[in-house]
Amino acid sequence: MPQQTGDRLVQTSLLIAVCFVAIGGVIGSVVSPPSMVQIFGFCTLICVTLLGLLQNSLAAEKVEKVAAKAEELKQTMEEANSATTAKLEQIAKVGEIIHDLTNSGALAQKETLMITAEAKAEITHGVTDIEAAKRARGDFEQHKLQQEQVTATRNLPSQLTGHEKK
Numbered sequence: 001m002p003q004q005t006g007d008r009l010v011q012t013s014l015l016i017a018v019c020f021v022a023i024g025g026v027i028g029s030v031v032s033p034p035s036m037v038q039i040f041g042f043c044t045l046i047c048v049t050l051l052g053l054l055q056n057s058l059a060a061e062k063v064e065k066v067a068a069k070a071e072e073l074k075q076t077m078e079e080a081n082s083a084t085t086a087k088l089e090q091i092a093k094v095g096e097i098i099h100d101l102t103n104s105g106a107l108a109q110k111e112t113l114m115i116t117a118e119a120k121a122e123i124t125h126g127v128t129d130i131e132a133a134k135r136a137r138g139d140f141e142q143h144k145l146q147q148e149q150v151t152a153t154r155n156l157p158s159q160l161t162g163h164e165k166k
Contacts, residue, residue, distance in 0.1 A: 015053060096154055103147050110140040 114136040121133040 015050065100147075100151060100154065103143070103150070107140070107143050107147055110136070110143050114140040 114133070117129070117133040117136040121129040
C-alpha cells in the first residue's frame with residue numbers, strides 16, 4: 001500500500017500544478033488578449049492532461065483489485081488442493097484397511113476349510129480326501145504368507161488383520 005499512497009501523492013501534485021497553470025492562463029488572458037486558437041488549445045491541453053491522470057488513476061485501482069483477487073484465488077486453490085489431497089489420502093487408507101479386512105476374512109474361511117478337510121481325511125482315510133486336505137492346507141498357508149507380507153508393508157495393527165506381525 002505505500003506504493004499506492006506515493007502514486008496518489010504524485011497524481012494529486014500533478015493535478016494541482018495543472019490547476020495553477022490553468023489559473024495562470026486565465027489571468028494571462030485577462031491581462032493580454034489571447035487569440036481564440038490559443039485559448040482553445042490551452043483548454044484542450046488541460047482537459048487531456050486531467051483525463052489522462054484520471055484514467056491512469058482508475059486503471060491503477062483496477063489493476064490492484066485484479067491482483068488482490070488473483071492472490072485470493074491462488075490462496076483458495078492452494079487450500080482446496082491441500083484439503084483434496086488429505087481426503088484422498090484418507091480414502092486410500094480406508095481402502096487398504098478394507099482390503100486387509102477382506103483378506104483376513106478369506107484367511108479365516110480358508111482355515112475353516114482346511115480344518116474341515118483334514119478332519120474328513122482323518123475319518124475317511126480316502127486318497128481324494130487326503131489330497132483335498134493337503135490342497136486346503138497349501139492354500140491356507142500361501143494366503144496367510146501373502147497376507148502377512150501385505151500387512152507388514154502397510155504397518156497395520158494386528159487386531160485389524162487377525163494375526164500378529166512378526
